[in-house]
Amino acid sequence: MAVKVDINNNILTLYLVGDIDHHTAKEIREIADLNIDTYSPKILIIDFKEVAFMDTSGIGLVMGRYKLIKSLGGEVKIINLSPYLKRIMSLSGLSKLVKIN
Amino acid sequence: MKVVNEIKIQFPSKSCNESFARVSISAFISMLDPTLDEIADIKTAVSEAVTNSIVHGYKDKLGIVYINAKIYDQNKIMIKIRDKGCGIEDINKAMEPMFTTCTTGERSGLGFAVMESFMDKIKVSSKLGKGTTVTLQKTLRSRRF
Numbered sequence: 001m002a003v004k005v006d007i008n009n010n011i012l013t014l015y016l017v018g019d020i021d022h023h024t025a026k027e028i029r030e031i032a033d034l035n036i037d038t039y040s041p042k043i044l045i046i047d048f049k050e051v052a053f054m055d056t057s058g059i060g061l062v063m064g065r066y067k068l069i070k071s072l073g074g075e076v077k078i079i080n081l082s083p084y085l086k087r088i089m090s091l092s093g094l095s096k097l098v099k100i101n
Numbered sequence: 102m103k104v105v106n107e108i109k110i111q112f113p114s115k116s117c118n119e120s121f122a123r124v125s126i127s128a129f130i131s132m133l134d135p136t137l138d139e140i141a142d143i144k145t146a147v148s149e150a151v152t153n154s155i156v157h158g159y160k161d162k163l164g165i166v167y168i169n170a171k172i173y174d175q176n177k178i179m180i181k182i183r184d185k186g187c188g189i190e191d192i193n194k195a196m197e198p199m200f201t202t203c204t205t206g207e208r209s210g211l212g213f214a215v216m217e218s219f220m221d222k223i224k225v226s227s228k229l230g231k232g233t234t235v236t237l238q239k240t241l242r243s244r245r246f
Contacts, residue, residue: 021152022119057209
């Protein structure tokens with residue numbers, strides 16, 4: 001798993017690459033939270049284009065970042081979900097909290 | 102029903118083995134020519150069950166996770182994921198969507214919901230202090246033996 005980070009005009013974008021499970025979620029979380037702490041972004045975009053596999057650890061990951069960003073007064077957007085990832089996300093009701101494109 | 106093929110694997114409850122477990126099972130069932138959707142469903146369900154054993158069954162200590170996978174005739178597969186961890190106090194409660202004993206807010210409590218929705222059948226048996234066994238079943242629509 002790798003995370004590419006981009007910050008532009010108060011928008012923090014995390015490009016996730018590879019598999020998201022309980023093992024890799026820890027590393028992604030650390031990188032995400034370090035950058036959220038540093039930049040206090042208004043918008044966090046999480047890009048799933050390069051995600052090959054995800055289990056519910058990915059839902060926990062998004063929920064945790066949503067709480068963190070919300071406490072800073074920002075919002076979270078999720079982009080580039082494959083139909084398979086959408087199916088997993090749809091079980092969570094996350095779409096009521098974050099924008100999914 | 103006749104068993105056509107079978108594997109047994111076991112590994113320590115280290116989180117790096119979550120990917121090993123789901124990839125091993127997907128390699129095992131590949132002889133049935135599953136669709137990509139079927140592979141994704143099974144990998145996800147296995148990942149959930151194995152993660153439960155690692156995160157909840159064995160918590161902070163290390164134990165062994167046992168997987169027994171069988172392919173039956175008529176394209177039926179059965180995967181048993183077993184641990185000798187702490188066991189589940191209330192299985193019905195544990196299987197409720199969004200229920201989790203995790204207090205960090207990083208676990209969604211949707212593991213069993215995913216296993217139920219991605220597999221045909223799931224059975225959970227558990228004894229406090231003895232461990233938990235999750236049995237997953239699915240009949241693939243692909244090639245038949």
